[in-house]
Amino acid sequence: MAETKTLAATVRSGIGKGAARSVRREGRIPGVIYGGGDPAEPIALDYRELNKLIYAGHFLTTLFEIDVDGAKQRVIPRDYQLDPVKDQPLHVDFLRLKPGASLRVEVPVHFINQDTCPGVKKGGSVNIVRHSIEMRVPADNIPEAVIADLGALDINDSLHLTALPLPAGCKPTLRDRDFTIVTITPPAVVPEDAAAAAAATAAPAKGKAGAKAPAAAAPAAAPAKKK
Structure with missing residues (x-):
């Protein structure tokens, strides 16, 4: 509170x-x-x-x-x-x-257990989609934050609104969709197969561009005239 x-x-x-x-x-x-x-x-x-x-x-x-x-x-x-x-x-x-009033407030989301998140340990990144949630809350019980636990998320996993424990008496103002709060994105690396294919494609092209034109053949000598 x-x-x-x-x-x-x-x-x-x-x-x-x-x-x-x-x-x-x-x-x-x-x-x-x-x-x-x-x-x-x-x-x-x-x-x-x-x-x-x-x-x-x-x-x-x-x-x-x-x-x-x-x-x-x-x-x-x-x-x-x-x-x-x-x-x-x-x-x-x-x-x-x-007394008994309710109001709309933006409640911040606090993210915990990032250090034990399996996706982060594998090189993934925490992509925060929403830093706060607009909710209607009791005036006598305004929450300081909503907790999002990342401890079980792997790469490409995400947490949605319905997965978060909301304080008693608090309801999101947008209730028609289960919007995303946070995702674990994969590491931005180039696959080895793709890198090898790119190198193989570039090598012949460089050879064609850097090759020298073959030397022209020397003209045949004219036959000697008989005296």
């Missing part, structure tokens, strides 16, 4: 681009809390704290208890914007989580 973290915020009185710029000049980041049947609530958060949380990883799958001027709300980040040049946070959206 994802860890719940605390975050302090203040009510933001103004809205719009001008008010947002004013908040940023004060060293804070504008945001909004929405959903759950309540009106959207503009807020402002501390820049340093928010920046650290975003770059710590898993920000969009982390539950937060936001204290807005003494009133606590349980939320999850839904989106955030970064400055295209400085990569600094500009705005963040939070979704309210009511």
Whole structure:
């Protein structure tokens, strides 16, 4: 289950681009809390704290208890914007989580037992097709990851969605097909027979190109005239 973290915020009185710029000049980041049947609530958060949380990883799958001027709300980040040049946070959206609610999240896939994978030992490579799976999960039980075990895969084997153990109450949003998660690809080598055939084909061609033309025969001597 994802860890719940605390975050302090203040009510933001103004809205719009001008008010947002004013908040940023004060060293804070504008945001909004929405959903759950309540009106959207503009807020402002501390820049340093928010920046650290975003770059710590898993920000969009982390539950937060936001204290807005003494009133606590349980939320999850839904989106955030970064400055295209400085990569600094500009705005963040939070979704309210009511008891019994569910939501869609991208859950990362963690791959284990690569060192004991038979296909890898034979020179194969791990080809990851999907690094995450979009699922609908309970708000009270957001998984940190889904585990893909490679310990039994040989060359050309693959793992599909139905082979992964999903956490209780979690269902993939794409349920109409059993898509591939990871495959073990064979080593990229040229077979010996093919290499020998290529060499045999190239040898006569080189001989024809490099052969010298036969020397022309010397003209026959003219018969001597009788005196």
